[in-house]
Amino acid sequence: MLNIALPKGRLGEKVYAMFAGAGFECPELLENSRKLIFDNPEAGVRYFWVKPSDVAIYVARGAADVGVAGKDILLEYRPDVYELLDLNVGKCRMCVAAPEGFRDNADRTLRVATKFSRIARDYYSAMGRDIDIIHLNGSIEIAPILGLSDVIVDIVETGTTLRENHLAVMETIVPISARLIANKAGFKFKTEPIERLVREIRKEVEAK
């Protein structure tokens, strides 16, 4: 039985549709119940919904054999897992955004508000730019408007929120999408079922 951690929410439902299309369905999963764990012994899968940012923890610590996590989470937390497939869904970009017309003054430390401190630090340190990271847990866009930061590093999907708050993308740091990840030890002992899952889901990805 493969234990699979899916991210709760819209992305998780989209991903589940791919898994179901690949032959790993578990119809009970979509019923509106308070259940958290769903089995389908015939398909050899057990699913559970977890907070998107926790998927990598479940997989890295072996509670799930495989899972689906955004590349943003993998870059930020660097879990020791295999990244087996780019699912090509949940596509967005990790960007630097700033108030429209903002010009960076290299004489000053750049104040960067973000949920993704590690990604921001890595990006600016590769450029040799001195920054002050302001770690926030949400509503990042408000930080430059209130003068808390100069720029933000955040995920941009359509850019609507940025535009509505008179912010503009300055740089794209990295494209993001959902990835199929696997526990390294689990892969050694469940190689065949994990390979089969990857093979079938790859067909789904390529068919889209």
Add this chain to the structure above:
Amino acid sequence: MMIEDRVMDAQERIGFRLRALYSSCGYNRYRMSKFEEYDLYSRNKDFLFSEGVITFTDTNGRLMALKPDVTLSIVKNGRDTPGQVRKVYYHENVYRVSSAEDGFREQTQVGVECMGSVEGACVAEVLKLAAESLKLCAEDFVLEVSHLDILSALVDRIAPDDRVRAQILECAGEKNTHGIRQICRENGLAEGAEEPLIELLSLYGAPKAVLPKIRALAEENGVADAATDLSRALAGFTGTDMENRIQIDFSATSDMKYYNGIAFKGFISGIPGSVLSGGQYDHLMRRMGRRDRAIGFAVFLNMMERLTEEAGINA
């Protein structure tokens, strides 16, 4: 007085059994102080499992550290023994930042190191000892083996500089072939240049099944000797009860500033990470001014904490 097993926890039982195994194979106990001069670690930061070392100023004003690693101390304190192999084992506590980055933790490891004229037979013997160490902990184990010189040759073929090389190696360790393709495109490499590397990473599994293909790939890339090394190192398992426990997997990477040749990791069913890690580290020896060759491995006893007899564990 015999000490009964029941008064020991799983970590202690396994630790003492491993010591008995290594001692019976001709390894001598290596004992060391809990402290080491901090300078040793600051010069070899990348060799350490985690960033961060607990430091303090000794009464004589020297900056000292609680050992985050054992191998560096053994290398530093040893002398070259040309024509011979010095074999030692240790059972020590080290102090590292845990993977969860929630501060320092004391970790216990038992390990072996061979230094001197480390040639094929010695490499094969250490690999066998690693497999026996895992078997002593649990029946259901896997020893994953790779050869860094083969991996390195295929990465060097495509990586234009050290930065890209590091990125590609990181992807290799994650079996992230789509990531390797993306890096190659971003750096303007010709479509398909990465295919031999991707083929190498896809060749994992039982040596019998994958070695012929690895040999062909190694020959095409000028590292046939490394493929021969790998075959010889694994030949001792053929026909034994451990044969089906050995898997070749080139995603078992290590920092090539320190490591070369055979690299390996051990896994036990039910434990989420590797419980054993090792390999040849001639490059570390050169960095520390030693001419000897070397190979060793460590078993991480803290990982064994949750092993229970109910789970079919030998502990």
